Amino acid sequence: MVSQLNSRKTTLIRLSLMCLLASAVVLIVVTIAKRPLAASLPTHGAAQSAQVAARYQDLLRSRDQARRAVPRKISQEVYYSPEVKKNVVTVRYLVPGKGEILVAATDEAVFLKPYQDALDAAEKAIADFQGAEANANSSKE
Numbered sequence: 001m002v003s004q005l006n007s008r009k010t011t012l013i014r015l016s017l018m019c020l021l022a023s024a025v026v027l028i029v030v031t032i033a034k035r036p037l038a039a040s041l042p043t044h045g046a047a048q049s050a051q052v053a054a055r056y057q058d059l060l061r062s063r064d065q066a067r068r069a070v071p072r073k074i075s076q077e078v079y080y081s082p083e084v085k086k087n088v089v090t091v092r093y094l095v096p097g098k099g100e101i102l103v104a105a106t107d108e109a110v111f112l113k114p115y116q117d118a119l120d121a122a123e124k125a126i127a128d129f130q131g132a133e134a135n136a137n138s139s140k141e
Contacts, residue, residue: 052133059129063122070115071095076105 071093081088089105103111
């Protein structure tokens with residue numbers, strides 16, 4: 001009698017495990033079947049949009065680098081210069097990677113021009129890219 005109970009118990013456990021395994025397989029199959037084909041297979045459009053996104057991120061990164069490279073004005077000093085017999089205005093800038101630099105106020109525009117040109121070029125590249133993408137998207141429709 002005990003032998004029959006143990007036999008039934010093991011059979012019941014095996015049957016339960018088989019049902020659990022079968023339900024797991026069904027769940028996996030249903031999950032895979034519900035997924036759209038476009039999500040499982042990369043297409044040319046997806047690869048192209050990934051390239052577009054990567055290019056845009058590169059442009060944003062270069063603009064951020066140009067912004068960080070722009071010198072920051074720390075202070076302005078005025079002193080009397082006996083050589084020119086006038087008050088001279090100097091501006092102290094903190095330049096990333098170079099430290100503090102003193103610039104005469106008359107040379108300030110010349111000093112800042114390369115940094116501003118780099119920033120303007122980066123922003124223009126982003127604007128051109130956005131314009132080209134807008135034209136490409138409107139021509140597809």
